Amino acid sequence: MAEQALPSIDRLEFETLISDLSSSFINLPPGEVDREIEEALRRVCELLGIDLAVLWQWSRAAPRVLTATHFYYAQEGLQPPEPMCQEHYPWYVQQLLASRSVCFSSLEELPAEADVDREHGRLLGIKSSLSLPLSLGGDPQVGALALNTVRAHRDWPDAVGNRLQLVGQVFTTARARRRADEALRE
Numbered sequence: 158m159a160e161q162a163l164p165s166i167d168r169l170e171f172e173t174l175i176s177d178l179s180s181s182f183i184n185l186p187p188g189e190v191d192r193e194i195e196e197a198l199r200r201v202c203e204l205l206g207i208d209l210a211v212l213w214q215w216s217r218a219a220p221r222v223l224t225a226t227h228f229y230y231a232q233e234g235l236q237p238p239e240p241m242c243q244e245h246y247p248w249y250v251q252q253l254l255a256s257r258s259v260c261f262s263s264l265e266e267l268p269a270e271a272d273v274d275r276e277h278g279r280l281l282g283i284k285s286s287l288s289l290p291l292s293l294g295g296d297p298q299v300g301a302l303a304l305n306t307v308r309a310h311r312d313w314p315d316a317v318g319n320r321l322q323l324v325g326q327v328f329t330t331a332r333a334r335r336r337a338d339e340a341l342r343e
Contacts, residue, residue, distance in 0.1 A: 168316075174204055175323050182331040187338040190331050191227065198229035201304075201324060205317070208232070208307045209283075212328055214300040216240070221250060223301065227328070249274045249288070253301050258322075259288040262312045285311040289322050291329045299329055 178197045185193055198210040212227035221243040243250050248271035252259050261267055262285050264275045278286070288303040302325035 171204065171317075171320055174200060175320060175327075178324060179327050182327060185331070187335040190335045194227045194328050194331065195229060197324070197328070198227060201321070202229050202231060205304075206306075206311075207304045209303075209305040211303045211305075212300065212325075213303060214332070215298060223250070223253075226300075226332075244273075245277045246274045253288065253290045254298060256290050256292070256298065258290065258318065259286065260313050260318065261286055263310050282307045284309060285313070287313040287318055287321065289318070289325050291325045293329050293333050299333075301325075302328065 178200070181193055181197070182190070194212060198212065201207065202210050208231045210229045211225045213223040214226045216222040216224050219240075222240050224240050248268070249259055264278050264283065267275045267278075283305050285306040286303060287305075288301050290298050291300045291302060292298050302321065304321065
């Protein structure tokens, strides 16, 4: 199957989106952070022609389990993905824990040691993916931002990945601020 480039977007349009997203979280009340993240995921997906975006957070209760906390799927009626467990994606999770992005235009690009990961990706219908590890300052990983296509294979230019990393950091900072506010209220 032929690869398709992400839709041509103006660099300024993407930078404006990132600026808008960043500023929308500055004075946002903590109770509105989740709604705003889901709206931001929708905007990013629509701008870039991405089918599925998930903000994953490492579970505090179950080590090595990523839980989908925020979700956008271009097709209506789909449910958020199940928790991503180590046994389903051992190679993938290992990469994220090592602060390495996972990027592929086709599942066939994954190395042999990612056979289990590749099979679970097929079961979910993933064609292409870019997942970015997220951390806050020098802290350990707090989660990942995953952007996937299910309708077509896509490439992920470095410039797009770098800007999406900024989007992920905006989400991470907003979630951390929300948790800190909740802790103060308790």
